Amino acid sequence: MYKASLQFGATTDNLPIIRHFVQAHLRPRIPNSVMLNQVTVAIEELCANSILHGNAEDPQKELRLELRLQGETLHIYLYDPAPPYDLHSYPSKPTLLRANTDRPGGFGIYLIRRIVDKIDIKRRRGGSSVYHMVKQLTHENSS
Amino acid sequence: MQVEVLPGSTDTQLKIALSGELDAITAPKLYENLNRLLQQHATVREVKIYCKGLTYISSAGAGILLMSIDNLTPKGISLELVDVQPEVYNILDLLGLTKLMPVSHV
Numbered sequence: 001m002y003k004a005s006l007q008f009g010a011t012t013d014n015l016p017i018i019r020h021f022v023q024a025h026l027r028p029r030i031p032n033s034v035m036l037n038q039v040t041v042a043i044e045e046l047c048a049n050s051i052l053h054g055n056a057e058d059p060q061k062e063l064r065l066e067l068r069l070q071g072e073t074l075h076i077y078l079y080d081p082a083p084p085y086d087l088h089s090y091p092s093k094p095t096l097l098r099a100n101t102d103r104p105g106g107f108g109i110y111l112i113r114r115i116v117d118k119i120d121i122k123r124r125r126g127g128s129s130v131y132h133m134v135k136q137l138t139h140e141n142s143s
Numbered sequence: 144m145q146v147e148v149l150p151g152s153t154d155t156q157l158k159i160a161l162s163g164e165l166d167a168i169t170a171p172k173l174y175e176n177l178n179r180l181l182q183q184h185a186t187v188r189e190v191k192i193y194c195k196g197l198t199y200i201s202s203a204g205a206g207i208l209l210m211s212i213d214n215l216t217p218k219g220i221s222l223e224l225v226d227v228q229p230e231v232y233n234i235l236d237l238l239g240l241t242k243l244m245p246v247s248h249v
Contacts, residue, residue: 012168013168033229033230034229036230037231038237040199041234045201048167108201108202108203110202111234111237114237
């Protein structure tokens, strides 16, 4: 199993660092550039939500991103000190998204759902959260 | 992220080159730049954004494009993306933007 992790403060200044971390570790393992980009986007969207909404851009709050590649299955974990949010409260159809265009980035969760095969959240002791996304790398999800 | 007005723009057609990465940090800057350029070119009816140098877009960037469509369409101004890289096109397609505006890839 291949494993890599990155610890970062809850500030949007770290989004490019997160992207570069993901691409540096996964580029040799995901030769398809469209799929590599999809994975990068899904991870950045998840991290951006936690930075902006869960932790209110407090750089003192520390998050940890972990990538685990088991065969053709990529597991992505985000350890977040903030409580989990309800994924199901976000719009699930593209047509609904246009009603919310006054808030740029309001459809990140929709994009995550389109890209990854599975996402779940666990509340940890003390109120923190673990987000877990799974992406199968054996098929393309570019529809 | 960089925005540059291209030679060949006319009174009615504004050609812009967009390059770099469009994420939660840079997307608001694109919105400000677009609004400023449209104020400076008040007679424009067509905006073409050349995206060959745009290497990344997140939902925040796509949200700005969607906001721009919603703002420009009622004013009779069209927005088109040209020479979009395959990775960026794929994200726009997943979000449904390729059905809302003309988008051509390289």
